[in-house]
Amino acid sequence: METSRPVGERPRRPEWMKVRAPSANTKYNDVKKLLHGQRLNTICEEAHCPNIADCWGRGTATFQILGETCTRACRYCYVNSGAPSEPVDPLEPLRVAQAAHQLGLSHVVVTSVDRDDVADRGAGHYAATIRALKAKLPDATVEVLTPDFLGVEEEALHTLLAERPEVFNHNIETVRRLHRKMRGGKASYDGALALLARAKELADYPVLTKSGIIVGLGETNDEVVDTLRDLRGHGVDVVTIGQYLQPSAKHAEIDRWVHPDEFAWFREQGEALGFGTVFSGPLVRSSFRADEQRHAAATGRGAISY
Numbered sequence: 001m002e003t004s005r006p007v008g009e010r011p012r013r014p015e016w017m018k019v020r021a022p023s024a025n026t027k028y029n030d031v032k033k034l035l036h037g038q039r040l041n042t043i044c045e046e047a048h049c050p051n052i053a054d055c056w057g058r059g060t061a062t063f064q065i066l067g068e069t070c071t072r073a074c075r076y077c078y079v080n081s082g083a084p085s086e087p088v089d090p091l092e093p094l095r096v097a098q099a100a101h102q103l104g105l106s107h108v109v110v111t112s113v114d115r116d117d118v119a120d121r122g123a124g125h126y127a128a129t130i131r132a133l134k135a136k137l138p139d140a141t142v143e144v145l146t147p148d149f150l151g152v153e154e155e156a157l158h159t160l161l162a163e164r165p166e167v168f169n170h171n172i173e174t175v176r177r178l179h180r181k182m183r184g185g186k187a188s189y190d191g192a193l194a195l196l197a198r199a200k201e202l203a204d205y206p207v208l209t210k211s212g213i214i215v216g217l218g219e220t221n222d223e224v225v226d227t228l229r230d231l232r233g234h235g236v237d238v239v240t241i242g243q244y245l246q247p248s249a250k251h252a253e254i255d256r257w258v259h260p261d262e263f264a265w266f267r268e269q270g271e272a273l274g275f276g277t278v279f280s281g282p283l284v285r286s287s288f289r290a291d292e293q294r295h296a297a298a299t300g301r302g303a304i305s306y
């Protein structure tokens with residue numbers, strides 16, 4: 001932690017966190033036009049992801065299903081929170097599949113807001129989306145980055161895994177000590193671990209499990225390694241570690257800018273713990289170059305730093 005910084009003053013963004021702004025790149029504009037035209041949400045836009053110029057410029061994006069409004073209010077998250085005003089759109093899975101097809105994706109990542117207001121927490125909608133993707137893009141692999149399906153975890157996992165997504169991703173987000181403070185009373189650290197372990201147990205095919213940690217929220221490096229150990233102890237294959245960016249003044253403050261050398265150290269620790277792939281770097285996000293992450297894990301390429 002920076003001790004010389006006056007109280008209330010935010011740490012200045014270091015060089016290694018600077019990203020290029022979205023430009024007039026044709027591919028970027030094509031992706032934007034297609035997604036907006038299909039009335040689809042992406043976590044890239046909803047979370048103001050710093051990698052949007054890179055990802056959209058390469059013709060990839062991460063779909064956000066189940067609407068724009070999340071029923072949780074995590075202290076680090078940019079996504080709009082509150083009571084969703086619209087029901088789940090039954091045609092959204094088809095539009096996602098159509099857009100993924102038009103983008104020519106070989107690996108499709110789908111995430112969502114939390115929908116505690118829906119009886120199955122959105123699991124059926126996830127299943128419908130995977131089904132639509134597999135029908136439209138039979139050669140593509142599908143990754144789901146899911147909420148915790150609070151209270152209906154077992155049924156939700158059955159519903160979702162019946163459609164055989166290749167990657168099941170659920171982010172633990174932060175270390176045990178900070179989990180409740182950052183995520184509120186509903187989500188739990190042990191619940192996230194249990195969901196990941198149970199997904200692996202229930203799948204009757206070799207599903208890859210994955211989770212992510214954001215750093216710079218007040219954790220210590222040793223606590224990050226403890227979390228890596230917990231994830232590995234619950235069978236997680238792929239892990240991502242990236243720098244927290246404070247979305248607004250009302251969100252949790254950035255505690256520190258984690259140096260690229262520390263990210264490299266996390267990667268070494270993860271490798272030593274036996275993860276198939278460790279993606280660790282300041283700008284790494286759960287879905288950042290997810291196709292490469294999956295490929296690296298599947299081919300035993302191992303750890304990658306960005």
Ligand code: SF4
Binds near residue numbers: 062287288
């Ligand atoms: S890292 Fe993920 S959320 Fe961010 S722009 Fe890329 S695909 Fe979208």
